[in-house]
Amino acid sequence: MLQVTTPLQLYNNADWEQPFLLNSYNPNTNTRAPFDLTACQLKMTLTSSAAGVKPFDISTNLGTIIVNTDPTTGQFMVSVPATTMWANLVQGYYNADLLVFTAPGSVLNVQSFDIEIIAGDTAPTP
Secondary structure, eight states, X not given: OOOOEEEEEEETTSOEEEEEEOEEEETTTTEEEEOOOTTOXXXXXXXXXXXXXXXXXXXXXXXXXXXXXXXXXXXEEEEEOHHHHHHHOOSEEEEEEEEEEOTTSOEEEEEEEEEEEEXXXXXXXX
């Protein structure tokens, strides 16, 4: 799997709804195939170097990362409600790594993110 750093811009007063597709890469054949997420857990922790900013977790266990109904497609969705974004993420720059915990017990760091959180003008309504 190739690790790529992806830049994101998100507002802290809007839902974070974003689909993703994980692929495995075979350098011998120069081909990609969907990464099978069967029995895998996914987790991202957003961290900031700013003083006083607490890390923020999203994961399959928390219900903020949702694997496709057919996990063999490698598709998943990040789904964080605006009220959760507002309560946990202040304006600033964050880094995050997407970790995949596989059924055999290995942990794969599959993608890194540079995330800019932009402060919304008003609080989201529930």
